[in-house]
Amino acid sequence: MTITNNNGALSVSIHTVKATTHGRYLVCRPATSVAAPVLVGFHGYGEHADRLLSEMSLIPGAENWLLLSIQGLHRFYSKSGNHVVSSWMTRQDRASAITDNLAYVNDVVRSVKDAHNTTDTLVYCGFSQGVAMAYRAAARGNHACHGLVALAGDIPPELKDDTGIKWPSILIGRGNTDEWYTQDKMYTDLEFFHSINVKPETCCFNAGHEWAEDFRESVGQFLCRIR
Template structure:
């Protein structure tokens, strides 16, 4: 007799990190999603200098629901948003998780709070899938060293990307993204009616403090 696959929804505790104190004075909220094998506690450190100099900014870094040892059975630990195993269920789980997180946090901020969503590496595809089912609209989408998932429904993608500023960021020496990959992303966005802004920096598959500061300053300027 063949085994039958079933699914059972269960209660689970998710972890996220935050820099900045959220209050009615919070006019900008960044939700940043880490890459494969990273932990939110370390990922969010890149954004701490931004919040330290901008009292109206709060940064949230949710962590993927699955953790694992990066090598063998001990040592450093990382997290992942999903794998190819039971992928649709994992996608549904993290979409529900991210929606719940934002629904808890947004009411604590200013009514006109501007939400920027940034995904790094695996986190880029994660936030794109999430935003197609999110119950709010961000003011900006930043995909850093990652890709818009090619398996997305283009009708759905066109709807949620309409009039949404998109920025693609990638190091000039990124080990996983070639110039051709970046150009394919540009064409994909153009196909759904979006002309993305592309930022490059001298570096590899990592975040960059100067570019983060540039994003922050550009957003500040647009709010005034």
């Protein structure tokens, strides 16, 4: 790698080192004391676990699930400076970040299942940037996954080359005016799944890059069938 300054170019080598950090996650227990299925959520870029948990709690039937919202490890301040928000990763040292994030999610899910009365049913749910994490956790996580909800985000490219993945039931959502997760991106994802004989459910609704009531209704029905 070359770095330039006023005196010319510097030849440098790049190194990485494993570091230990603490992650944050939120748990909302179900309304009853009986064993509950687990719904794990991954927020979007510049958001936090609190916001996604709030959205998940509005899903019809969510009170029957243990809700787990995991916050990305990379924290920073919002543009206003009033909130601490997070992201999951950047393109820098991408492979290492994916490995770190998967290990983090595996540890969180294990800790929650050890600490609470849960069934074996596990569903991952992602919004925007968090969709990639939901796909990765479902495909390569240590815990058996029974469902995947992907709202406004596409499949990570590295998973398309892995023919050994056993995909769970999938629900893909998109707002009709979403300018980030475009119609073409959604069609590309569906074409990929159809090419491997996987048939996701879909929900398109009148909104943008966001949660909407119509989508929450579809998620509620999807979870009811899995539960």
